[in-house]
């Protein structure tokens with residue numbers, strides 16, 4: 001297990017990525033000006049962030065949908081690391097909170113962290129310890145989802161489940177459009193659905209982050225953000241004992257939490 005302090009920096013109780021971190025900038029974030037028509041995607045890492053960036057990009061920008069523009073997703077939907085919910089002052093601001101079952105989040109994170117400047121481990125067992133103690137970028141998964149859900153009455157926020165998008169992309173996309181007050185023609189909706197599919201997004205250099213990984217992190221191999229994109233991959237990595245231990249901790253932390261989770265592709 002690597003020393004997490006060389007990768008992470010704790011600020012206001014939340015772990016930020018240390019390399020390249022501008023603490024002065026973090027301190028000014030409370031004064032960051034938010035416009036009333038801004039849309040925020042809020043995620044715990046590895047829950048589908050770049051997928052939803054692509055979805056919003058396709059819904060909002062004609063030139064992205066029609067492939068006449070060549071701007072990469074990250075420049076239209078930039079990352080904004082923020083430690084907590086305070087500071088989002090506008091009730092009309094639209095927030096989409098994307099959540100995914102935490103066993104798949106953990107396995108996705110385990111693979112991702114091996115390639116990135118992040119705390120990493122050689123085994124899933126060690127990574128599970130870091131994850132369940134919140135010693136990862138994004139801190140504790142349980143705190144993240146519960147914190148946003150407990151504050152939901154303060155915002156115009158919609159909780160959207162990664163797995164529902166996997167199971168019914170078109171139906172889920174209609175829900176996003178309804179929430180955002182956007183209406184697309186059937187033809188545009190066909191294009192959005194097609195370009196948001198894993199296989200197509202993986203081939204789209206504007207959306208797959210391959211260039212960012214190469215330019216910012218020097219990573220040449222492909223496939224770190226768009227790895228498998230499935231439900232239930234955790235079964236390929238966790239032992240029965242690890243799964244039972246995870247379940248106990250999940251049940252203890254998520255008792256009475258009202259949102260449901262999907263752990264398997266065949267689950268309704």
Ligand SMILES: Nc1ncnc2c1ncn2[C@@H]1O[C@H](COP(=O)(O)O)[C@@H](OP(=O)(O)O)[C@H]1O
Pocket residue numbers: 043044045046047048049050051104107108109111166196197198199201225226227228229230233
């Ligand atoms: N179009 C898409 N369809 C399904 N999953 C997608 C997707 N685009 C990205 N993902 C998955 O979302 C995860 C990354 O999340 P994030 O963008 O928050 O880092 C990866 O999961 P896996 O590692 O399980 O494949 C990635 O494959």
Ligand SMILES: CCc1ccc(OS(=O)(=O)O)cc1
Pocket residue numbers: 017043044045046047048049050116117118137
């Ligand atoms: C290494 C920096 C980084 C970038 C993106 C991450 O995941 S997510 O897109 O926020 O889910 C994690 C780390």
